[in-house]
Amino acid sequence: MAHIHLEDGSFTLTWVLVWWIIALACIGIALWVLRREKGKNQKKITIAAFVTAAAFALFQINIPLFGGVHLNLTPLVAILAGPVLGALVVLVINILSAAIGHGGWGLIGANVLINLVEVVVAYLIFRGSRKIIPDLFSRAGIATFAGLFCGNLMMVAIIMASGIQGVTQTPGQVLAGLSLIIAVNMGIAIVEALLTGLIVRYIGNIRPDILGESKP
Amino acid sequence: MTAFKEHRGIILFGLIAIIVLIGAYAAYQATGPMGIEERFNAATGLSSGGEEEEGSIAGFFLEGNMLSYLLVLVILAVACFAVYRHNQG
Structure with a gap:
C-alpha cells in the first residue's frame, strides 16, 4: 500500500534527513509515552510482536492486482496494538524491509511517517466511530479505507515537498502521476479492508477484551 | 429507517x-x-x-531477497514466542 517505491538517491540528502528526523521524533514520543505507562502495555506488547511478524510477512508479497501491489496491515496494527506501539511496529517493519531489499534505507524515515499516518488515522476512526458504527467488521473496514487513503495523501505530500532528483517532469505532471498511484493503491485497500474487517470481527467474537470492546 | x-x-x-x-x-x-x-x-x-519478478507464483512474487525474508521471518517467529512466554509468566 502507501510506501514510497523509489530508490535511494531519489531524494536529496537534506530531505532524507528531514524525514528521518521527524520520524525519529515521533518514535521518541512513542517511547516516552510507553515509559510513562510502564506495565500497562504488557499484553499489547505480545500482540504488537505478532502483528509485526504478520505485517512483515505480508508486506513483502506482491499481489497481482491492478498490475501489482502489496498489503500493509497498518490499520490492523493500529486497531490491535494502538498508535503508540504501532509507531514502533512500523519502524521495525520498514527497517526489516529495507534490510531484505524492499525499499531504500534513506527512505525509511519518509515511509515510517506515511505508515504512521495510516496507523493514527485508522486508530482514531476505529475508536471514534464506535457509537455510530457498532458493527466491528464495517468499522474496521472503514477505518482501514480512511487510514490507507490518508497514508497515500501523506506519500504524495512527502514526494511533492522533497522533489525527485534527476526528473524533467513538472510538479503538476508528477502530481497527476501520483494521483493515479493513489487510485490504484486504493484498489488493494478493498482487499486490506475486507481482511482487516474479518480479522477484527473474529477477534471481537472470541476475545473482545483485546479490542477494548465489551462482549456482544 | x-x-x-x-x-x-x-x-x-x-x-x-x-x-x-x-x-x-x-x-x-x-x-x-x-x-x-x-x-x-x-x-x-x-x-x-x-x-524484478523472479520466482513469481501465479503472479505473486516476493519483494526483496527470498533467503533474507525467510531468515527475518524465523527471527520474528522466535521473538514472538519469547515475548509470549515472557508475558505469560
Missing part, C-alpha cells in the same frame, strides 16, 4: 468499496499493467529498470 440504522456500517463500507473500485479500475486503465516500481517511475518521470 431502523433497518438502515442497523446496517449503516455495512452500507457505508459497501459504498466506499464501490467508489474505490471504480477509481482504481479507471486509474489502472489509464496507466496500463505495471508493477509498483514501474508505476512509481512512470509517475515521477524516472527511467524504469523494469520490475
Whole structure:
C-alpha cells in the first residue's frame, strides 16, 4: 500500500534527513509515552510482536492486482496494538524491509511517517466511530479505507515537498502521476479492508477484551 | 429507517468499496499493467529498470531477497514466542 517505491538517491540528502528526523521524533514520543505507562502495555506488547511478524510477512508479497501491489496491515496494527506501539511496529517493519531489499534505507524515515499516518488515522476512526458504527467488521473496514487513503495523501505530500532528483517532469505532471498511484493503491485497500474487517470481527467474537470492546 | 440504522456500517463500507473500485479500475486503465516500481517511475518521470519478478507464483512474487525474508521471518517467529512466554509468566 502507501510506501514510497523509489530508490535511494531519489531524494536529496537534506530531505532524507528531514524525514528521518521527524520520524525519529515521533518514535521518541512513542517511547516516552510507553515509559510513562510502564506495565500497562504488557499484553499489547505480545500482540504488537505478532502483528509485526504478520505485517512483515505480508508486506513483502506482491499481489497481482491492478498490475501489482502489496498489503500493509497498518490499520490492523493500529486497531490491535494502538498508535503508540504501532509507531514502533512500523519502524521495525520498514527497517526489516529495507534490510531484505524492499525499499531504500534513506527512505525509511519518509515511509515510517506515511505508515504512521495510516496507523493514527485508522486508530482514531476505529475508536471514534464506535457509537455510530457498532458493527466491528464495517468499522474496521472503514477505518482501514480512511487510514490507507490518508497514508497515500501523506506519500504524495512527502514526494511533492522533497522533489525527485534527476526528473524533467513538472510538479503538476508528477502530481497527476501520483494521483493515479493513489487510485490504484486504493484498489488493494478493498482487499486490506475486507481482511482487516474479518480479522477484527473474529477477534471481537472470541476475545473482545483485546479490542477494548465489551462482549456482544 | 431502523433497518438502515442497523446496517449503516455495512452500507457505508459497501459504498466506499464501490467508489474505490471504480477509481482504481479507471486509474489502472489509464496507466496500463505495471508493477509498483514501474508505476512509481512512470509517475515521477524516472527511467524504469523494469520490475524484478523472479520466482513469481501465479503472479505473486516476493519483494526483496527470498533467503533474507525467510531468515527475518524465523527471527520474528522466535521473538514472538519469547515475548509470549515472557508475558505469560
